[in-house]
Structures are given as C-alpha cells and as structure tokens.
Amino acid sequence: MELAWWHWMVLGMTLVALEMLVTTFFLIWFGMGALLVGVLMLLAAPGFAVQMVLWAVLSVVMTGVWLRYFKNPDRTRSGQAKEGVRGVAGLVTKPITETSAGEMMFQRPVLGADRWPVVADEPIAAGERACIVDVLGQTLKVTKVGG
DSSP: OOOOHHHHHHHHHHHHHHHHHHOOSSHHHHHHHHHHHHHHHHHOOOOHHHHHHHHHHHHHHHHHHIIIIISOOOOTTTTOOGGGTTTOEEEEEEOBOSSSOEEEEEEEEETTEEEEEEEESSOBOTTOEEEEEEEETTEEEEEETTO
C-alpha cells in the first residue's frame, strides 16, 4: 500500500478539523504530524513503513513538547498568581498552634475556595482576623491582622 503526499495532507487536515469539533487539544498533534509527513513526502519518497514511523514519532514528539513546555500543570491555583492573594484577610475558624494547622474562612473565594488550611509563625486563636502572606501549595501562610 502506497500513500501519496496528498493522502497525508488530507489526513492531517481531517484530524485538525476533527480537533475543532471535539476540542480535546490532542488530535491536533496527530494532524500536524500527518501534515509534516506530507511535506516530507514532497521532498523525498520514503516507503510506507518509514512514513508510519515518521508520523508516529512526529506526533509523539509534538504531544510531548506540548505537555512539557506549554500546558499549565499547576491547577491548584485556578489560574491566579499567589501575589494576587497576598494581603487578603479572613476569619480564623480553627485555631492555629505551633503543632497543628488551623482553618480560615474568607468572605469571597480565594484561589477557588472560601475555606483553607492555614499555618502561621505564631499561634492565632479562633475568631481572630488574619491575612495571607504566602501560598504553600494547598496551605496558606497567614499572619495576625494588627500583630
């Protein structure tokens, strides 16, 4: 079975068009791989097995580059920078001690949630107000307001 350059172009355009319908942002890389094989077919005429290997390698490499460098793997912050939440104040609902984390409630959601586990350098009693000074993964570091 021999594939001409235009077969690869049609396959690539079909996969890219299909990506627009399903919006997984995954098929586009296989479509782009097919388009690149089509362009390479214009320059040289490798055999069917070489075409398939080229398509597989190009598709996997482009998918890997996308996942490694361009896709945002940090979903814990809901697209917000920690600098945007520094200084936001809330109410301590569970006391913060030297040995255990407390809990804080905010009037408006902070980074996608209105309750957060919190730690501090000094103990803070329940019912006191505190403000965020840093984001430590899934925990907020706070300091007492006015102290």
